Amino acid sequence: MALDRKLNFLIPVDTDKGELTVRSAPVSAAFFRQNFLAISKTFARLHGEGLGITTAPRIAAMMLENVERELAGTPLDEPAPPSAVMNEIRRLTTVQIPDQGLVPWAQVVTAKMLSDEDVEEVENAVVFFIVASSMYHRRDVEEMVGGAAKLWNARLEYSGTTASAPSSQTSSAAASSGATATPSAIPR
Numbered sequence: 001m002a003l004d005r006k007l008n009f010l011i012p013v014d015t016d017k018g019e020l021t022v023r024s025a026p027v028s029a030a031f032f033r034q035n036f037l038a039i040s041k042t043f044a045r046l047h048g049e050g051l052g053i054t055t056a057p058r059i060a061a062m063m064l065e066n067v068e069r070e071l072a073g074t075p076l077d078e079p080a081p082p083s084a085v086m087n088e089i090r091r092l093t094t095v096q097i098p099d100q101g102l103v104p105w106a107q108v109v110t111a112k113m114l115s116d117e118d119v120e121e122v123e124n125a126v127v128f129f130i131v132a133s134s135m136y137h138r139r140d141v142e143e144m145v146g147g148a149a150k151l152w153n154a155r156l157e158y159s160g161t162t163a164s165a166p167s168s169q170t171s172s173a174a175a176s177s178g179a180t181a182t183p184s185a186i187p188r
Contacts, residue, residue, distance in 0.1 A: 008157050009129035013095075013118050020114070021096040022105070024126045025159075026133045027088055035085050041067045043135040046128070058121070060128035061086065089123075089130050 009024045032039060042064045046056040056063075065080050072081040093105035095113070109119055 006159050007133065008159050009126060009133075010157055011122060011125055013114060013122060015114065015118070017113075018098060020098075020108075022093060022122050022126070023096060023102070024089065024093040024129060027085075027092065027130055031088055032134050035088075038064065038068050038071060038085050039131055039134050041071070042127070043131045046131070057125040057128040059124055060131060061120075061124045061126075064127050064131070085130075086123075086127070089126055093126055 006025055008026075011022045013020045013022060027035075027039075042060065045063050045067060046060060051059065051063075064085060065083065068074075068083050068085070069076065069080060074081050090105050090109075094102040095105060095108045097103050097108075097113070103113075108114060114122070
């Protein structure tokens with residue numbers, strides 16, 4: 001079998017129970033095509049506001065929410081609309097927990113295995129990775145996003161078809177991306 005190289009984002013999180021590793025895969029090319037406007041506007045807004053690799057990973061999920069509000073015409077004083085992009089990112093994210101293996105991100109958050117601050121920090125960093133890996137040319141992703149990852153004590157890692165793939169759970173019907181949970185590819 002040929003190796004199917006997928007670039008994943010791994011970020012360690014220190015907890016009172018030890019270090020956990022959050023692993024997120026990029027969105028599929030099909031998902032990117034369906035949601036390119038929100039993803040590309042988030043990328044453009046992060047860079048247009050001068051938020052470089054030290055700042056953008058701290059606020060990327062918040063920027064995505066603002067972009068999606070604008071696209072939906074939702075005022076800031078109203079609840080944010082459901083986010084297909086965040087739902088897909090959460091679906092593609094797992095946590096390596098000692099003695100438990102890979103656990104879906106949603107399960108970790110629901111069970112309060114991480115503090116609210118850790119959840120927010122991780123989701124912002126993962127959104128930055130997804131947005132950047134979706135927008136940079138494939139040959140440049142490792143260099144461009146890898147530099148930012150190092151600043152966050154995170155790393156990029158290639159995995160094969162049998163490596164730690166994202167959760168096989170599917171998105172909810174209300175916010176389903178329509179994609180299957182097979183390992184995804186960086187958009188071309």
